[in-house]
Amino acid sequence: MAPQGRSLGIDFGTSNSAAGYLSDGRPRLIELAPGQTTMPTTFFFDYDTRRTLIGDPANQALLDGVEGRFMRALKRVLGTGLMHEKRQILNRSVTFVEIIARFLNQIKIRAEAQTGLTFDRVLSGRPVVFHGTGDPREPLAEEDLRRCYLEAGFLEVDFLPEPQAAAIAAGALDQPGTIGLIVDVGGGTSDFSLFRSDGGGITILANHGVRIGGTDFDRAINIDRVMPLLGKGGLLRKAMGPGTSPIPNAIYNDLATWEKIPFVYTPQNRRMVAEMLRLAQQPDRLSRLARVLEDELGHDLAFAVERGKIAANAGEAQPRILLDQVERGLYAPLPPEALTDSLARHAAALAEGADETLRLAGIDAGDVRQVVYVGGSSLMSMVSGTMKARFPAAGHSFKDVFTAVTDGLAIAAGR
Template identity: 75%
Template sequence: MASRGQVLGIDFGTSNSAAGYLADGKPRLIEMSPGMTTLPTTFFFDFETRETLIGEPANQALLDGADGRFMRALKRVLGTTLMHEKRQILNERVTFVEIIARFLHQIKTRAEAETGLIFDRALSGRPVVFHGAGDAREAQAEADLRACYLAAGFRDVAFMPEPEAAAIASGALDQSSEIGLIVDIGGGTSDFSLFRSTPDGVDILANHGVRIGGTDFDRAISIDRVMPLLGKSTELRKVMGPGTSPVPNAIFNDLATWEKIPFLYTAQNRRMVAEMARLAEEPEKLSRLATVLEEEIGHDLAFAVERGKIAANTGGADPVISLDQIERALSAPLPSGMLDHVLAPYAQRLREGAAETLQRAGAAPDQVDRVIYVGGSSLMSMISKTMKTQFADARHSFTEVFTAVTDGLAIASASK
């Protein structure tokens, strides 16, 4: 009988991914590129070379202005009908299951090349909820992700809630009887796990999650600060007779949404925007929108918003979203306090998510000894401000925010 291969712990993320396994009793993360243990969850289909680029090379191709199609945040498509629709990309018709499978196969291949081991099974992190508690798409989302792993060459895959993995990696095992709350803010979901550390491991008291994350923060900032410069909330003259009507919001909402940007570059949309520019009360703004579609720079715009968000969050002087790629010297200011104002609805939902987690466990806020932040988007000051207000008596700590989930999966993989 053939021997069983190793289990690879994989954190397939909305924005970044990582993988690891247990070696000599410690989690060992796979090097995805020289000196880097995380891999951007991005794709670039190069129309000239006919190559599919993954990770940092995909990001660089976009920044270099290569002719092709860029994709990011495909994790948010899991559970939707888009996963199984065939699309013409380069020389073939493929589904998102096949595209994600190629990404996971790259991770598998890199892990095996680095270690000399065979990884035929995966322990995958998964958000507590993909879409929402009780949402009919929940089971389908996990089934879709399972299909991606199997298509990538793994013969079996098990799942672990991402905040549970983070709890294992947090050092909770060394703090007997401590009650901790994992606040895992990723690119697409925000998950909470209330746990008690015991001599035998981590006892999960309650899990809960909400479908918001860093890409939603980007979207809110883009809609509020950038899209008005492209014509959002302006007026169109009526084709017949006097009066005006508002510019439709749909195209702005899609342009601000990472996973929908690649599907906006159609002849129909270009014609629609050209007609809106002709009828616009403020034609210069709609002309900017036409430029974005014509030059296919929607993702450049999204990266600019992300950079502006980070600059504003770190307290830089006079942070702005630079939009030079659309028009020279064009920018959208993000003054002090603006970020908290734009993201206030998300702060409220996170507050409610944490409260719901405690309610499910029958616990009170003052029983929480420590709040542990993981996930790249947990670095937003809005997150810690919200949680410190809610859990004023707890210790607040940032662990390895980008790799805590992978560390936990690597530790847990040894028992699978």
């Protein structure tokens, strides 16, 4: 059957998703929830009702401590072996492909219900780079995402680089012939598009991306500031004989990595932590780790870190990560120096990403007239600070940070 309906633009994000279509020559975003044009890319499998929740209701279920399994940052799993592994969820054997497909199908259903239109085709955003240039998972990631859309009921699937979509939405700059740079730092990736504005439209000069996003910022802060409170960096007495050995880091790293959190609550890990607790020099700290595994608090911690990150970045007077769920009154201070410190290598990688984009196009930094920020993590002052140092003569604008990519996808989908 040949696709007949219209094309829906979908920005399937690591942290947030949105959809839109072209109506009377203008992008129109779908209300994915009442009054909301973006929704969290999150999932909650409720063990009791056996329902799968997505978006804000999924986040709320986690917050309410409902018995179930929460997942976020699944976009990072695209292209990896995990995508096609069967896992038992709600007594059904499912893959991540099916889980993501159901999410995308919900977007389709909501878009069609709201507009009365049929969307057989989708124009999906994709990061310029999912994993890394030359990484063998790179082509697989797009194939996985295509499979997800096909299983969601779309008959035709096309892709557009996310920053290129944002460049389309940014449209002509103030002066024809001038050059702009989109800096899209989201939850999972940082994407750059260098474009020349020519009258009504734009020409893309280069696209480039690196696998760095807000979830990596969360991870770095979590490992540096929170995990030591759970015993990371401590010592264990030897099970036999004198001497000590360092506590292994692996469980802390997994616990701080959004997409790995659902898989740390294994009987093996619980046994390992119980054994470490027996040998710990600082058992108080390890007993917190045991509690986090027992009560499955990994996502609560990660959300607490994310909130602390945003508050610290916003210049809150006493920035801290509140950890009351683990232990009443427990918190990790997050002063500005600590934030800068934890994110220093990400800042360097972003600077390098911008340089590489310029190199690909053969353009000098001084020729860039406007830097347009897109993506929630572009609100980090580390990001704009890094770019302002690179492009001191350019204008810097933050407009439609959360919806520019979807606007551009909607425009391009309608063409």
